[in-house]
Amino acid sequence: MPMDDPFRLPNFIDLDLGTRIGGGQYYNVYEFPDLPGVLVKTVRADLADENGFHRKANPIRRRRLLGIYGAMARELNEFLIQLRRRRGLLGKLPFARPYGFVQTREGLGLVVEKIADRTGRIAPTLRDLCRSGRFEPFHLTALNTLLDRCKREHVVLGDVNGQNIVFTDGRDGEPEFVVIDGLGEKAAIPIHSVSRYFNGRRVERLRQRMLADIQKWSRQALGHSLAAAATITPTRRVEKPETVKRG
Numbered sequence: 001m002p003m004d005d006p007f008r009l010p011n012f013i014d015l016d017l018g019t020r021i022g023g024g025q026y027y028n029v030y031e032f033p034d035l036p037g038v039l040v041k042t043v044r045a046d047l048a049d050e051n052g053f054h055r056k057a058n059p060i061r062r063r064r065l066l067g068i069y070g071a072m073a074r075e076l077n078e079f080l081i082q083l084r085r086r087r088g089l090l091g092k093l094p095f096a097r098p099y100g101f102v103q104t105r106e107g108l109g110l111v112v113e114k115i116a117d118r119t120g121r122i123a124p125t126l127r128d129l130c131r132s133g134r135f136e137p138f139h140l141t142a143l144n145t146l147l148d149r150c151k152r153e154h155v156v157l158g159d160v161n162g163q164n165i166v167f168t169d170g171r172d173g174e175p176e177f178v179v180i181d182g183l184g185e186k187a188a189i190p191i192h193s194v195s196r197y198f199n200g201r202r203v204e205r206l207r208q209r210m211l212a213d214i215q216k217w218s219r220q221a222l223g224h225s226l227a228a229a230a231t232i233t234p235t236r237r238v239e240k241p242e243t244v245k246r247g
C-alpha cells in the first residue's frame, strides 16, 4: 500500500495501522506514520443508521440526503468558495486544507492537512492551552489575528469554538491559530456566506464567546494548580455541565 506521501493515497486505509489522536463528538481522527502530513477523519459509526442518515436527529435532519456526511460537505463547500475567491490559489489558508477521501472500515475518511508543531507533534487546541495554564498574551494576539482574517476574507465559521482551533508555529514558522473543524455555513438560509456584514457579526459573537471560554478555562487551570500547590484536593468540584454541542 503506497502511503508515503499524501498525494498518493490508497483507496483503502487500514485504521489499525494508525493511531486515534482525537475526536469523539462527531469524528474519529487518525494519524498514520506513513502519511506524515495529513490526518484521516471518519464520522463516528454510532451516529449513522444503516443508510448513512443521522440516527438520532429530528425527522427533517434525518432525511437530509447528505446524511452523516453533511458536516464534511459544509467544510468542503467553504473550502471551494474560498478557492474560487482566491482564483484557485491555495496560499496560506486560515483552516486545515482538505486533500481528499479514502475508504476505511468506518466509512469514508476525509484526508486533511495535519496541523502540527515544528517537531511534528499535533498542535494543541485553544482549550488545551488554557486548561494546562499555557495561554499567554501572544496567543490572544494570534486569536484576534485569525478572527480578523476570517472577517476580512469572508470565511464562514459555522461551528468554531476553542476545541476547533489549534495553535502552531509549524506551518511556515509564524505563530498562528488554525481552524481544524466546524468550518462552513450552518444556517438554513445562508446569510453568513452571502453577506460579509452578517458574517462579520457572527465572527464578533464567536470572539466574545471564546474570550469568555478562555477566562473560564484559565480559571479552572489556576484552580487546579493552586490546589496542587497547596496539596489540597477539593472534596467536591461543582461544575456547570458543559452544553452538549458539536465540538
Ligand SMILES: Nc1ncnc2c1ncn2[C@@H]1O[C@H](COP(=O)(O)OP(=O)(O)O)[C@@H](O)[C@H]1O
Residues within 6 Å of the ligand: 021, 022, 023, 024, 025, 026, 027, 028, 029, 039, 041, 096, 112, 113, 114, 115, 116, 122, 123, 125, 163, 164, 166, 180, 181, 246, 247
Ligand atoms: N487538521 C487537524 N490538525 C491537528 N489536529 C486535529 C486536526 N483535526 C482534528 N484534530 C484534533 O482532533 C480533535 C478532534 O477533531 P474534530 O475535528 O474537532 O472532531 P470532533 O469535533 O468530532 O471532536 C481536535 O480537537 C484536534 O485536537
Ligand SMILES: [Mg+2]
Residues within 6 Å of the ligand: 025, 163, 164, 181, 182, 246, 247
Ligand atoms: Mg470538533
